[in-house]
Amino acid sequence: MSKEYALITGATGVIGGCFAESYVKRGYNLFITGRSEGSLAALKERLSALPEAQRFGIDIMCFACDLSDAAQRDKMYESIRESGINITRAALVAGADDEGPFAEYSKDRIRRMLRVNAESTIEITSELIALRREQTGTEGFFVPLKIIVVASLAAYFRMPLMALYSASKRTLYHFFLALKEELKDTGVSATLVLPGAVRTRPDIIERIEAQGFFGKISCVAPQKLAEKSVKLAEKKRLIYVPGVFNKILRTLSFIVPARLVSKMAGAKWREAAKKKNKII
Numbered sequence: 423m424s425k426e427y428a429l430i431t432g433a434t435g436v437i438g439g440c441f442a443e444s445y446v447k448r449g450y451n452l453f454i455t456g457r458s459e460g461s462l463a464a465l466k467e468r469l470s471a472l473p474e475a476q477r478f479g480i481d482i483m484c485f486a487c488d489l490s491d492a493a494q495r496d497k498m499y500e501s502i503r504e505s506g507i508n509i510t511r512a513a514l515v516a517g518a519d520d521e522g523p524f525a526e527y528s529k530d531r532i533r534r535m536l537r538v539n540a541e542s543t544i545e546i547t548s549e550l551i552a553l554r555r556e557q558t559g560t561e562g563f564f565v566p567l568k569i570i571v572v573a574s575l576a577a578y579f580r581m582p583l584m585a586l587y588s589a590s591k592r593t594l595y596h597f598f599l600a601l602k603e604e605l606k607d608t609g610v611s612a613t614l615v616l617p618g619a620v621r622t623r624p625d626i627i628e629r630i631e632a633q634g635f636f637g638k639i640s641c642v643a644p645q646k647l648a649e650k651s652v653k654l655a656e657k658k659r660l661i662y663v664p665g666v667f668n669k670i671l672r673t674l675s676f677i678v679p680a681r682l683v684s685k686m687a688g689a690k691w692r693e694a695a696k697k698k699n700k701i702i
Contacts (some may be wrong), residue, residue, distance in 0.1 A: 427451045427481075427507045431489060431546065432516030434461035437572060437620060439468075440648035441513040447474045448652070450511060451481040455498060459486040483507070489516050489542040490534045499549050508557065512550055513570040513651070514543050521584045532586065539590035543571060544597055551610055566609040568655045571598055575618045575668050578675040591616075602660055613655040617642050618668045 428445040432438040434456035442454055446469050456462050462484040469475055469482055485501055487494045502509065518538040520531065547569060558565045574587070577595040581588035598614045605611065619641040642664045654662050663669050 425451075425508055426510040427453050427483075428511035428513065429453045429455070429502075429509050429546075429550070430513050430515060431455050431542075432514075432572075434458060434465055435515065437644045437647065438513070438515040439465055440644045441515055441570070441652070442469055443472065443645075444648045444652045445511060445513070446472055446478075446480055449474070449478045449480070451483075451507070453483045453485065453502065453505075453507060453509065455485045455487045455489075456516075457486060457488050459484070462486060489546075490518075490537040492537075495542060495545065502549075502553065503556075509550060509553065510566055511568050511570075511655075512546075513572070513648075514546060515572045516542065517572065517574075519587055521587070523583065524585050527586065535586055536590055539587070540593045543594060547571075547601075547612070551605075554610070567611075568658070569610070569612045570615060570651050570655045571612060572615045572617070572651075575616050575663065575671065577616055578672055599660070611655070611658040611660075613651065613659050614661050615647070615651045616661065616663045616668075616672070617647055618665060618671075620644050620647060 428442075428450040430438050430442045430445070430452060433442050433452075433454035438454075438456070442452055442465065445452060452469070454462060454465065456465075466482045466484055470480070472480075474480070475482075483505065485498050487498045489495060516538060518535040520527075520535060550567060550569065554565055554567050571594055573594045574591040576584060576588040577591035579588060595614065595616070598612045601612060620643075647664055650664065651662055663672050
C-alpha cells in the first residue's frame with residue numbers, strides 16, 4: 423500500500439469523482455472532501471469496490487467541508503495535520519459555476535463564487551506547501567508535491583453573462599503562472615487545467631446542447647479529462663487545454679481584439695439562453 427495520499431476537493435462532483443478514481447488506480451490513498459457527508463460516504467464505498475483499491479489496500483479519508491466557509495476550511499487543515507498523512511498529490515476541482523446578468527447577483531452569490539473558485543483554491547495550495555515544509559523540515563527544497571487545478575477555458579476570455587466566473591478563473595490563471603517561477607527550484611509543481619464545457623450535470627449538458635455545434639466540439643468527457651490531467655501533472659506540465667478546437671480558441675484569444683471576443687461571446691450566450699427559454 424502506498425503511504426502517499428492525494429487530496430481531492432469537489433470529490434462528490436462528476437469531475438472530482440473521476441480524479442479520485444484515477445488516483446486510486448495509481449495506488450494513492452485518498453483524502454476527499456465535498457459538502458455532503460452522505461455523498462462522500464457513497465463515493466468512498468464506490469471507490470473502495472474498485473479492483474485497484476482492494477489490491478493496493480487503499481485508505482480513503484472523508485471530510486465534509488463547504489469551501490466557501492473559512493472556518494470549515496481551517497477545521498479541514500487541522501484534521502489533515504492531526505492525521506499525519508503524507509499528501510503528495512492534489513486535484514483542486516471544487517468550483518462554483520453560474521451565469522446570468524451580474525446586476526441580478528446577490529451578495530451571497532458573489533461571495534460564494536469568489537471564495538470557492540479563487541480564495542479556497544489559492545489558500546489550500548498555500549496550506550499544502552506549508553504542510554510539506556513542516557513534514558520535511560526543509561526551507562528551500564520540498565519533497566515532491568504535484569497539484570492539479572481545474573480552472574476553465576473562460577480564463578482566456580471576457581465572458582458577458584459569465585463575467586464573475588471568467589474573472590475568477592483568470593485569477594487562478596495569473597496566480598499559478600506566477601507561482602511556477604517562485605517554485606521552480608523546489609519539488610512543488612502545479613498543472614492548470616483549462617477545459618471548455620465538460621459533460622457533467624444535466625443542466626450543463628443542456629447548456630452544451632443549447633450552444634449547438636460549437637458546444638459539442640468544445641466539450642470533453644470527465645473521465646478523459648481527469649486521466650490526461652493526472653498524466654500531464656506527473657510530467658509537470660504547466661497548462662493543459664483539452665481538445666483541438668479549444669486549443670484553437672486559446673490561440674485566437676491572443677490574436678483577436680479582446681473587445682471583439684467579448685462582443686461575440688455575449689451574443690453566443692444570449693442565443694444559447696434564448697434556446698433554453700431564458701431570454702435575457
